[in-house]
Amino acid sequence: MCLIVVAHRAHPDYALVLAANRDEYYRRPTAAAAFWSDAPQVLAGRDLQGGGTWLGVTSQGRWAALTNVRGSRSVSAAPSRGLLVSGYLRGDEAPRNYLERIAAQAHRYAGFNLLAGDSRTLACFSNDDGGLQVLAPGCYGLSNHHLDTPWPKLERAKNRVKKLLARPDFDPGQLWKVLADRHLPPAEALPETGLPGYMERALGAIFVHLPDYGTRCSTVLAITYDGHVSLIERRFGKNGHIEGESPFRFMVHN
Numbered sequence: 001m002c003l004i005v006v007a008h009r010a011h012p013d014y015a016l017v018l019a020a021n022r023d024e025y026y027r028r029p030t031a032a033a034a035f036w037s038d039a040p041q042v043l044a045g046r047d048l049q050g051g052g053t054w055l056g057v058t059s060q061g062r063w064a065a066l067t068n069v070r071g072s073r074s075v076s077a078a079p080s081r082g083l084l085v086s087g088y089l090r091g092d093e094a095p096r097n098y099l100e101r102i103a104a105q106a107h108r109y110a111g112f113n114l115l116a117g118d119s120r121t122l123a124c125f126s127n128d129d130g131g132l133q134v135l136a137p138g139c140y141g142l143s144n145h146h147l148d149t150p151w152p153k154l155e156r157a158k159n160r161v162k163k164l165l166a167r168p169d170f171d172p173g174q175l176w177k178v179l180a181d182r183h184l185p186p187a188e189a190l191p192e193t194g195l196p197g198y199m200e201r202a203l204g205a206i207f208v209h210l211p212d213y214g215t216r217c218s219t220v221l222a223i224t225y226d227g228h229v230s231l232i233e234r235r236f237g238k239n240g241h242i243e244g245e246s247p248f249r250f251m252v253h254n
Contacts, residue, residue, distance in 0.1 A: 002067045003206060005161045008122040009137035016223040019175040022054050023208045024216045026238050033233040033246045042089045043231060043248055052082025055219055056089050057231055061252035064088040064116045069128040070144035071193045072111025081112045088116050095123040099132050113142050152185035153206050172222040179218040181206040209240040227252035
């Protein structure tokens with residue numbers, strides 16, 4: 001159960017501020033964030049099973065991120081949803097144009113929410129509700145349902161991010177505490193998605209830790225209006241402890 005909070009043109013210094021946790025089975029092979037040898041403009045982690053990624057940015061300042069929709073329809077022999085993110089990052093289409101093209105073939109995939117952005121635009125598409133939105137400046141959140149579905153973990157994360165953004169001393173590094181939050185909401189506040197109660201509650205934390213599944217990495221991505229990009233990825237093991245960190249900083253170029 002992943003989580004993304006994104007502030008789009010909602011801070012005087014940053015065109016983009018994004019904080020994200022990727023939750024996945026520990027056994028699924030994954031490569032750490034890096035510039036890809038087969039697409040040198042792409043900076044992202046890599047799903048070594050499906051070949052795509054869950055979140056990435058390019059040297060031109062284009063970025064994309066994805067969450068799965070929990071409880072959505074299954075699709076036989078569906079392609080990896082992570083290829084939707086890498087497909088955007090490898091190309092040069094405007095966010096809305098890319099998502100419109102994806103919408104025409106979205107039935108081939110299991111449920112997903114896809115965010116795509118560039119220096120000025122943020123767009124979101126879900127094949128679970130069929131909606132494509134070009135988003136106004138503001139702070140938005142995605143977990144494993146539709147955009148801004150008020151699940152407790154998402155509301156908690158968004159509220160904490162908004163408070164940080166309002167501080168005069170805001171720095172993207174302050175977002176790590178939000179992503180590390182292991183608070184478990186009360187059972188009566190949780191959504192009912194068909195999972196056993198103990199698992200529903202464990203997945204209700206911002207940072208998830210179960211024996212075979214949990215938060216595999218946290219990412220903070222920030223892009224200033226004048227094109228400074230910072231992406232930092234922290235990776236976690238089965239014990240829930242940090243196993244590595246990869247920082248990247250560069251200027252956007254065309």
